[in-house]
Amino acid sequence: MDIGLSETQQLIRNSAREFLEENCDTQYVRAMEEDEVGHTEELWDQVAELGWLGLTVPEEYGGAGMSFSELAILLEETGAAMLPGPFFSTAVIGAEALKLAGSDEQKSDLLAKLAEGKLKTALAFHEIGAAWTAESVSEMTATETEDGWILNGEKRFVQDGAAADMLIVAARTGEDAENGITLFLVETDNANVDSRELKTTSSDRMSVMSFGEVSVPKASVLGEVNGGWGILEKVFQYGAAGKCAEMAGAGQKMLDTTVDYVQNRVQFGRPIGSFQAIQHHAADMAIEVQAGRQLARQAAWFLGEGLDATRQVALAKAYLSEAYPRVCATAHQCHGAIGYTHEYDLHLWTRRATGQRLAFGDTKLHQETLADSAGL
Amino acid sequence: MRYAFTAEEEEFRGEVRDWLTAQLPDDWNGIDEDSEEGWKLTLEMRHKLADKGWLTLAWPTEYGGQGASFMKQVVFNEEMAYSRCPGIDGSAIKMLGPTLMIHGSEEQRRTLLPPVARGEVEWCQGYSEPDSGSDLASLQLRVDETDDGWVVNGSKIWTSMAHRSDWIFFLGRTNQDAPKHRGISFFVADMRTPGIEVRPIVNMAGTHHFNQTIFENVHIPKDALVGERDRGWYIGATLLDFERSGVQYSANGRRILGELIDFAKQQTGPDGQPMFEDPQVRRQFAELDVDIECARLVAYEVAWMQSVGQVPNKEASASKILGTQLMQKLARFGTELGGMYGMLGPGSEYAPIDGKYPKMQLTSVSSTIAAGTTEINKGIIASRGLGLPRG
DSSP: BSSSOOHHHHHHHHHHHHHHHOOHHHHHHHHHHHSSSSSOHHHHHHHHTTTOOTTTSSSTTTOOOHHHHHHHHHHHHHHTOOSSTTTTIIIIIIIIHHHHHOOOOIIIIIIIIHHHTHHHHEEEEOTTTTOSSGGOOSSEEEESSSEEEEEEEEEEEEEEEOSSEEEEEEEEESSSSTTEEEEEEETTTTEEEEEEEOTTTTOEEEEHHHHHHEEEEEEGGEEEETOOHHHHHHHHHHHHHHHHHHHHHHHHHHHHHHHHHHHOOEEEHHHGGSHHHHHHHHHHHHHHHHHHHHEEEEEHHHHHHHHHOHHHHHHHHHHHHHHHHHHHHHHHHHGGGGGGGSSHHHHOOOOOOOOHHHHHOOHHHHHHHHHHHHHH | BBOOOHHHHHHHHHHHHHHHHHOOOTOOOOOTTTEEEEEEEEHHHHHHHHHHHHTTTTOOOOGGOOOOHHHHHHHHHHHHHHTOOOOOOIIIIIHHHHHHHHHHHHHHHHHHHHHHHOOOOOEEEEEEEEBBBGGGGGGOOOOEOOSEEEEEEEESSSOTTTOOEEEEEEEEEOOSSOOOOGGGGEEETTTSSEEEEEEEEOOOSOOOEEEEEEEEEEEEEEEESSTTTTTHHHHHHHHHHHHHHHSSHHHHHHHHHHHHHHHHHBBOTTTTGGGGGHHHHHHHHHHHHHHHHHHHHHHHHHHHHHTOOOOSSSSHHHHHHOOOOOOOHHHHHHHHHHHGGGGOOOOTTTTTGGGGHHHHHHHGGGTTTTTTOHHHHHHHHHIIIIIIOOO
């Protein structure tokens, strides 16, 4: 049991914090919320240059070959800074999906591009049902032809779909709920792929993507035909653990921001941070941030070590999906009216919390996993 | 970063678990440690653990320990709590020992610690007073210096196990003029010293666990003082950090949750359906599962900080808050699961799980109060941990 960060992990954390402070302040985050694309290529290239995109990509494909623990430490920082752009969709979802299921050709071509910053990916999973279940892939179909597949249907909640170069599309190819899903790699510049924005309060760049007679070659299948769900289940684990790392980092940021504010805000002739009511709020936040960080890191470590992380991921996501929004709410309570203004930055995190708690399963879904694991 | 124990630690866990299973009765499911029978078993297990060398595992060898790592101690504590094995004198082993290692004289360590390691003595803690609870630094127990030692007058309260203790460590006021934190000293005393009287206090669960301990002209020797005179507050504070950290909550919680899961699997709910199919019940189980994990990892963080020479402070307070709230939540849930039968206490006809949980609901009331209330601990996190100004 070693709760400390290794030298490499400390280096990742410190350099990320420094870089993001300089290049990704809240002014930039705000500007990107208004921006049509949602990120700048300049910053994206810098992120690629830093090696963040290929952090867990094996060295043979041009990545840094690190484990998911290291990526989670980085995600704590990108979560705190709310790094705009398809970083999560690419470095976590795209990289893990390709590593897990990519053919040799796909890996050497796509992982290398991804690590270099030349390939942005997004996951197109949800449909009308919008649940994290195999059954919810229902109307998006793929039909086999002589030289490939024809995709038809509509995907919702495609995060970063508009920014992505390539989508990982889950389509129904068989009747069996779990053994009838196939994943396809679809380039977004295909004329038959349409995208329109789904505006969320989280500003998290969701799209509806529609596919009308989209023809893709045989080589665009990711993994086995009808073997998509097994890949997705694993990718969702990385996604959930990654979101936990983001929330853990953002939670610390909310705590720091709140502590700073209550030390300086004076009412009744003294800093409000000297009042017990405020101190207990701050202590509650600190406890939840501390516990959440440990749960998030444990989940990431299990994944990074290649261990069965089902319980560890569920424990972390069930907790953080509740605790982090609570931390945000307490931060608002401590800030009073100023925190409710658009000008003050607090809402940037609070709004994102809605998306983060739902991503890759909310509390209820992960609680079900835990109840199942207890044999209930 | 590593969220697993080493192979050696896991092997040790297995060894402890096997040994405890062999030593404890066949149908063992814990005992009320305050009862006479419980106390007898406590002493019996204490001697066996001492013979095995496990009682003071992490202490240095010269004082009767094995110099084991913090993590090995964590593993041992988890197994003891999980098996509900009595025998550990927490005041002596977890609190006094580590404090004397830092603040005691070599002579004090050599005389006071080996008997603890041999399982021969029980210690109690004299901190609270009738007029000094959360505001501990306002304590008034008076200690005056004499030619050959000290004379003590006053009273301590909520002294757990004083009625069974051989020794007491306590805080007393040695300077009436200094500011309140700076006039306190840390002492040890033999409970057989003339003038010490122990009056039982029965708690709301009907158990005699704590006491009022009266000191009337109690003469103790010069070397009863630990550390410097008037500096006892700071020694006492170190000790509280040792007291608050602990993996026993999560290990105990894990055992309880397992017991409740087994129970729920055998029961039907009011609607005649299996209880474990009730979404509400499943959700509560999952919530407790998460709470246990939070308490466990935060306790590990505290132990890890100690193992690398850091002093856990706000982390220890967080560990205490999470652990004790967990105990109350488990007790409540265990009681609720029984439906109407949940009100039946130990010894009652029809009582599910020996009436353990309604009893625990009563005893666990003290957990968020003893050793610093939740509110005091939140104050510590806010002021010492987050640097917020004192009110």
